[in-house]
Amino acid sequence: MSNQTYRAYVIDETAENVFERNIKDRSINDLPEGDVLVKVHYSSLNYKDALSATGNRGVTRKFPHTPGVDAAGVVEESGDSRFESGQEVIVHGYDLGCNTWGGFGEYIRVPADWVVTLPKGLSLRESMIYGTAGYTAAYSVLRLEEYGIKPEMGEVLVTGATGGVGSVAVAILAKAGYQVVASTGKTDQAEFLLNLGAKEVISREDSKDQSGKPLLKSRWAGVVDAVGGEILATAIKSTNPRGVVTCCGNVASADLPINVYPFILRGVSLVGIDSQDSPMKLRQQIWGRISSEWKLDQLEQLTTEITLQELDSNIELILQGRQKGRVLVNLNQ
Numbered sequence: 001m002s003n004q005t006y007r008a009y010v011i012d013e014t015a016e017n018v019f020e021r022n023i024k025d026r027s028i029n030d031l032p033e034g035d036v037l038v039k040v041h042y043s044s045l046n047y048k049d050a051l052s053a054t055g056n057r058g059v060t061r062k063f064p065h066t067p068g069v070d071a072a073g074v075v076e077e078s079g080d081s082r083f084e085s086g087q088e089v090i091v092h093g094y095d096l097g098c099n100t101w102g103g104f105g106e107y108i109r110v111p112a113d114w115v116v117t118l119p120k121g122l123s124l125r126e127s128m129i130y131g132t133a134g135y136t137a138a139y140s141v142l143r144l145e146e147y148g149i150k151p152e153m154g155e156v157l158v159t160g161a162t163g164g165v166g167s168v169a170v171a172i173l174a175k176a177g178y179q180v181v182a183s184t185g186k187t188d189q190a191e192f193l194l195n196l197g198a199k200e201v202i203s204r205e206d207s208k209d210q211s212g213k214p215l216l217k218s219r220w221a222g223v224v225d226a227v228g229g230e231i232l233a234t235a236i237k238s239t240n241p242r243g244v245v246t247c248c249g250n251v252a253s254a255d256l257p258i259n260v261y262p263f264i265l266r267g268v269s270l271v272g273i274d275s276q277d278s279p280m281k282l283r284q285q286i287w288g289r290i291s292s293e294w295k296l297d298q299l300e301q302l303t304t305e306i307t308l309q310e311l312d313s314n315i316e317l318i319l320q321g322r323q324k325g326r327v328l329v330n331l332n333q
């Protein structure tokens with residue numbers, strides 16, 4: 001087994017800060033130490049993978065490297081009694097795809113503590129349609145619930161709504177009975193968002209207040225934000241008294257131009273979402289919800305399925321903010 005080669009999407013640094021992406025044969029021997037060797041069947045493309053694939057040192061310090069923060073597959077060998085060969089598993093986050101070779105290769109080797117047993121009710125393929133972005137969307141909805149936001153309390157805004165996190169958040173919220181307003185830069189994709197369950201689509205421009213006012217007319221019972229910057233600031237300033245805003249991303253900006261008034265005058269809560277290191281118990285809870293009451297009927301509508309060969313063009317699309325829904329990477333071909 002250990003001498004066997006496998007195909008992987010490999011990023012090489014050919015000169016300082018010059019990166020090349022190729023599909024190469026690698027030896028299983030070269031995988032890092034770990035308890036569990038997994039034959040990867042599916043992965044998915046997340047914004048972070050695109051950063052890793054283009055040499056972003058905040059994500060990946062050393063090259064050559066294989067990105068892919070997500071992997072779903074079958075245990076090939078396990079040195080840990082919790083897992084045995086033939087078992088279907090999911091691995092996402094922790095260091096996978098950052099500085100540990102990730103899911104854009106046919107094999108990964110990881111610590112047993114990173115491995116989630118595939119929940120009943122979900123196939124390997126379906127798990128990677130959700131992937132990290134879908135898990136993050138579900139995590140955000142879970143936090144809204146835990147902070148007491150109920151469907152009858154009013155509208156919930158989702159920003160970056162056609163993206164990976166956004167599109168799954170729209171669909172899960174709608175399935176859970178919330179009235180979802182989707183904010184998007186792709187207003188030509190309104191039909192896509194309405195089909196996922198949004199009741200209204202608003203433009204990115206209308207989601208960005210530039211008046212400088214500390215508070216705006218309140219509208220949202222809850223917000224799931226994946227973009228940061230002025231859009232997140234506007235959403236917080238427009239949240240109802242004791243409403244809840246989750247924050248997971250920074251595709252627009254890592255800055256948050258806001259003051260304390262929404263928090264001290266309206267009791268708004270801003271809740272951080274950190275899927276990468278979320279503890280195993282939380283992972284099992286969220287995957288449990290995803291595989292049962294939050295299992296979506298529209299999974300195929302959300303999905304663009306690609307092979308390793310098609311990663312290059314899809315990485316460019318996601319970096320330009322032009323990707324729609326989830327990109328499933330099929331490693332079986």
Ligand SMILES: NC(=O)c1ccc[n+]([C@@H]2O[C@H](COP(=O)([O-])OP(=O)(O)OC[C@H]3O[C@@H](n4cnc5c(N)ncnc54)[C@H](OP(=O)(O)O)[C@@H]3O)[C@@H](O)[C@H]2O)c1
Pocket residue numbers: 045046047048132133136159160161162163164165166183184185186204226227231247248249250251252273274275276318319320321322323324325
């Ligand atoms: N904290 C965590 O645990 C966690 C986990 C997963 C992802 N994330 C982060 O969440 C963010 C979204 O990830 P993703 O995988 O969903 O990415 P994605 O598929 O690229 O979605 C991002 C969406 O944001 C919108 N957008 C893009 N550029 C924008 C800009 N300049 N201004 C405003 N909106 C913009 C676009 O949607 P519209 O065209 O519809 O507006 C885009 O499709 C990323 O920052 C990612 O790193 C964090």
